[in-house]
């Protein structure tokens with residue numbers, strides 16, 4: 001499973017990139033607003049740093065303007081993936097941009113039928129939002145499973161990008177369900193390493209290193 005980082009925080013992306021954990025980046029208008037940066041500038045900076053798709057989201061709601069914004073964003077760098085909402089205007093924009101060779105991430109997916117429409121519109125990625133479904137006491141992971149089955153039934157090449165990931169268990173479950181990609185905030189990816197027995201085991205080894213005076217160099 002590929003890991004995308006869900007942030008527009010340059011320092012956090014750089015930090016994780018150095019561990020080889022960054023296969024791409026996703027942003028959205030809320031994350032851009034949180035960064036306090038100009039969308040064009042920060043997106044370019046992320047694209048230069050990361051060797052993988054960087055999703056940048058349009059803000060228009062109508063097809064003509066959405067397509068213009070998508071074409072503009074696509075010119076920022078070769079690794080831009082234009083993110084469009086799961087509306088008819090978004091699907092039409094998805095079809096137009098993919099026909100031009102631009103990667104498209106269709107976002108705000110909450111049902112298998114929506115994912116089916118996005119695949120038929122030629123989406124590169126579909127982003128089902130796990131955490132926001134869980135917030136409503138629904139099971140976001142069931143949606144990943146349903147989309148996996150439907151895409152496999154018909155050989156759709158659209159990649160399933162599990163989004164709105166809130167914790168390390170979501171990462172594990174997305175991998176078990178066969179998501180192609182999971183996008184998560186930096187803190188969630190970093191939290192995947194935590195295990196009390198790793199900490200305890202290392203404490204024990206270090207105590208013996210000290211006791212025996214073990215030196216390698």
Ligand code: E4P
Pocket residue numbers: 006026027028107127129131132163164165183
């Ligand atoms: C993904 O592309 C979205 O930006 C993101 O995962 C949304 O997550 P949230 O529901 O935690 O805002």
